[in-house]
Amino acid sequence: MGILPPSRLAPLLKGRLLAVCFGSDVDSTAMLVALHLAGLRPHVVTFADTGAEKPETMAHLDRMNAVLDGWGWDPIVVCRKVPLASTGYADLYGNCIANETLPSLAFGMKSCSVKWKQKPQDQAIKGARSGPNAAPPHPIWIDAQRTGQRIVKLIGYDCSLADIRRSRRLPAADADFDYFYPLQVLGWMREDCVGIITDVLGADHVPIKSACYFCPASKIWELFWLAASHPNLLERALVLERNALTGKHSRFDELEFGASWDELVHNADRFPSSNTTVGLGRSFSWNQWARVNRVVDDEFRVRRSEADRSRFLAAFRKLRQPDNALDAR
Known part of the structure; x- marks a missing residue:
């Protein structure tokens, strides 16, 4: 299929309710650039803060908020799980210390990612009625419920073999969201993502890999x-x-x-x-x-x-x- 221009995204996503899952990494940054070049403005951009990101990742978040402001977009919604006060911890690191355990990825599971990344971002959109994470739903969710439209979650997976495998293991939709992978539609590999970020935003906007500093997948x-x-x-x-x-x-x-x-x-x-x-x-x-x-x-x-x-x-x-x-x- 080859490398396609960002404009190819417009007919596929125009008029849809768009929610970007931003990882503050190379792929998701390139995805934001591609959407902007395609003339598409998402209704919400969320980032899950586990409390264990590297300082460079959080600094990139600030840089991208400045970029979004220049584009006339809303700032990134930072989502952070708030545990019950009775747990005695406030973040993923504290969770591991209190339970005397390693992150679940060390055992081949991904429950820490679901608990500390996926659910907080879902709650930022859908809201939560009670508990320490109680919050009203985002306007995109209200619009979806009122009009019957489906929200499309945009995920920054590129065309590397690892990301292709990840996306194929995931459902195309669930009860609340449809899932779409813009970079894979465009045929972009990681080097293409670095290139578009450099060309549009500058080399100083190419971020480091986003991961907890104690991630078991670290090389x-x-x-x-x-x-x-x-x-x-x-x-x-x-x-x-x-x-x-x-x-x-x-x-x-x-x-x-x-x-x-x-x-x-x-x-x-x-x-x-x-x-x-x-x-x-x-x-x-x-x-x-x-x-x-x-x-x-x-x-x-x-x-x-x-x-x-x-x-x-x-x-x-x-x-x-x-x-x-x-x-x-």
């Missing part, structure tokens, strides 16, 4: 980048991992591995091969990785000297491949 190059750029966040991630693997709810089996998790982290170069999740890296522990690669000292504090930071950045650049995210780092 090794991203860990080196985190150590160099945000050592305090990496330390918090290491605390979360240790809390989950040594707490009373830990699934770690000392009999299976022949030693405690702490002993293996301190004394071994790797964990024995197993289907058991042994850390934020699923098959590897971030704490063990950090010790083996001299990212942390004996107290598991991230090394902060200029020489160490230079070493981390060199490893980050060496390990990162051309197809890794294509973000601004």
